[in-house]
Amino acid sequence: MHRVEHVMGFPVSLRVDDVAGIGGIDDARVFAQGADAVFAWLREVDERFSPFKEGSEVSRLDRGELSPGELSADLTEVLDLCEEYRLATGGAFDVRLPGRGLDPCAVVKGWSVQRAAELLTAAGLTRFCLNAGGDVVVAGGPWRVGVRHPEAADKLCAVLGLTDAAVATSARYERGDHILDGRTGHPATGLDSLTVVAPDLTLADTVATAAFALGTEGVEWAASREGCEVFAVLSGGRVLRTPGFPTASAAAA
Known part of the structure; x- marks a missing residue:
């Protein structure tokens, strides 16, 4: 289904x-109910947390219309995660860059899709794959998940074997230099792509983005995070991976 x-x-x-x-x-019918709940939740998240919608909670906070004490529990949780990763990266990961509005999307995506996966589990769905723009959370398994080659859209640089896990990739190939190093305000450099496998997508997606913002030093930083396995393609094509990265098979890089 x-x-x-x-x-x-x-x-x-x-x-x-x-x-x-x-x-x-x-x-x-169970599938339809679970799917309806997932997509209704994701549409709700878009309305509440998008920095591109004037009426969202994020936009209202950024304009000073809400005080910290007036925020929803969900947004408070997201902003706490943002601050945790800002501190952990020495400011390389920052959702409040000078001259730009508050943009917590780097945390919201993985956090919201992980919540969606939990809705599916609660609905009685035990073997599923939820793919949100290339970031994936799976239940049951094993599932085979491809990692796109950063220089060729029709090629894979790795195929993963995943069971009850999540995988997220940060890269330039879809949106260009959209990840900025908060320490400099300039696009992050040194990596073509960085993939993180973790027990849940909140962790995988946020660590992948934060590590990419750190540049080449982000590979070691991500590998040091509890529960995370890393596959990175450095500028120039060199590949680094942690020993536990769950590669089912690999294509030539």
């Missing part, structure tokens, strides 16, 4: 291969 919708500026696809523990309830 499969559904694709365009949410938060990118395609989100849901594939479900198994439903467990539902007795005589029709699997297709």
